[in-house]
Amino acid sequence: MLKRILSISFILIVLSITLLGCDKTTSKSTENNQKEEPSSETSNSISADDLTGENIAWEPLNIERTTKGLTFNINVGIRDSYIEKLSQLNSDWYVTISDKSSTLTNILDPKSPPIPVKINLDSPLKKDTNKNIYSVSLNGGLIENLSENQLNLALDPANYQLDILNEKQEVVGIFYDINKPWSF
Amino acid sequence: MKKMSLIATSLLLGASVLISPITQAYAEGSDVVVESEGTLTTPIEKDIKSYSTSTPGSASALAVDYSGTYYQMSEKKTYNKVEWTASYSNGGKKDDSVSRKVTRTKFANGKAGLAAESKVNYKIIQGKVTINGEGSWGKSTSVETNNTWTLEGKSKTTIEFGSSAVHTKGNIVKYNRGKLVRKDPVDVKYSYQEYSIKKVKSL
Numbered sequence: 001m002l003k004r005i006l007s008i009s010f011i012l013i014v015l016s017i018t019l020l021g022c023d024k025t026t027s028k029s030t031e032n033n034q035k036e037e038p039s040s041e042t043s044n045s046i047s048a049d050d051l052t053g054e055n056i057a058w059e060p061l062n063i064e065r066t067t068k069g070l071t072f073n074i075n076v077g078i079r080d081s082y083i084e085k086l087s088q089l090n091s092d093w094y095v096t097i098s099d100k101s102s103t104l105t106n107i108l109d110p111k112s113p114p115i116p117v118k119i120n121l122d123s124p125l126k127k128d129t130n131k132n133i134y135s136v137s138l139n140g141g142l143i144e145n146l147s148e149n150q151l152n153l154a155l156d157p158a159n160y161q162l163d164i165l166n167e168k169q170e171v172v173g174i175f176y177d178i179n180k181p182w183s184f
Numbered sequence: 185m186k187k188m189s190l191i192a193t194s195l196l197l198g199a200s201v202l203i204s205p206i207t208q209a210y211a212e213g214s215d216v217v218v219e220s221e222g223t224l225t226t227p228i229e230k231d232i233k234s235y236s237t238s239t240p241g242s243a244s245a246l247a248v249d250y251s252g253t254y255y256q257m258s259e260k261k262t263y264n265k266v267e268w269t270a271s272y273s274n275g276g277k278k279d280d281s282v283s284r285k286v287t288r289t290k291f292a293n294g295k296a297g298l299a300a301e302s303k304v305n306y307k308i309i310q311g312k313v314t315i316n317g318e319g320s321w322g323k324s325t326s327v328e329t330n331n332t333w334t335l336e337g338k339s340k341t342t343i344e345f346g347s348s349a350v351h352t353k354g355n356i357v358k359y360n361r362g363k364l365v366r367k368d369p370v371d372v373k374y375s376y377q378e379y380s381i382k383k384v385k386s387l
Contacts, residue, residue: 048330053281102348177334
């Protein structure tokens with residue numbers, strides 16, 4: 001009798017572990033699906049919720065001195081599933097570079113800041129395993145007669161951030177540390 | 185039969201207790217530990233920088249020769265108003281990232297001459313300070329953004345978030361053909377952009 005009880009108990013334990021394992025696999029599978037499959041919902045404007053390091057990657061910001069000021073070049077990576085979601089949006093969204101934490105307040109010309117640009121999702125610079133890389137180029141002005149130290153600050157990518165703006169050109173997502181690469 | 189079901193139930197309960205910590209560990213998934221995170225009930229004003237201003241009381245050449253309203257600035261300071269702080273440890277070797285929806289306040293308030301002329305005076309003040317504010321006069325607006333910071337591997341990162349702001353004092357002065365006809369005190373604070381700083385220490 002005891003033998004029978006023990007064997008039934010053993011079967012029940014194995015069964016419960018298997019079921020729990022299935023549940024865990026299902027969770028993982030759902031998580032992957034959330035990352036890889038686009039949402040069927042269409043939204044009017046870009047959502048701040050999606051603007052995370054899970055969906056946006058970048059290569060380090062490059063800054064060049066030009067006769068008119070500065071040119072900012074950055075390659076932005078967007079996760080495949082998020083590209084599909086973005087392509088379903090009914091309103092525009094923009095990308096720009098701005099100075100971080102007012103380090104460059106008296107260095108960048110407030111009259112000619114970088115003008116936010118749209119990213120053409122159909123024209124990636126290159127394709128990665130789980131994302132497309134897009135090239136973004138922006139121009140910004142400098143105040144005249146800067147010292148060498150001020151110019152060095154303006155040319156340091158660590159002093160900038162990547163902003164994502166909604167259709168009203170309000171900042172909804174900010175990405176710091178664009179002087180170093182980030183990928184997922 | 186009762187005895188059998190009792191034993192089976194006990195064994196099942198024991199097994200689920202053993203399994204639950206493993207499931208929890210999986211759910212956490214990352215090497216990042218949130219050590220602290222939150223909005224400050226009383227924002228901190230820090231990194232106060234003073235700037236030289238024109239001599240108080242002396243009018244510009246324009247004011248002497250012509251009629252008009254000017255801002256005689258006696259004090260100009262910039263500071264950072266910290267509204268949110270966080271601290272994270274990344275015990276893993278690889279860099280990670282953290283994204284947080286954080287709210288800060290855009291503001292422009294204080295005393296800017298006569299109450300009825302405050303809006304116009306605020307424009308004059310910004311011109312003299314040479315830093316443009318981001319909000320409308322007399323209003324405080326909450327702005328929410330989703331911010332992403334990278335967290336270097338084997339490091340502890342502390343982050344502060346809020347607004348960069350100006351504090352200026354002086355007088356709004358009115359001249360009529362070079363003669364001072366009115367002088368109203370100014371004590372204004374206004375924000376001009378978001379502020380974020382990140383400090384990293386190796387673990």
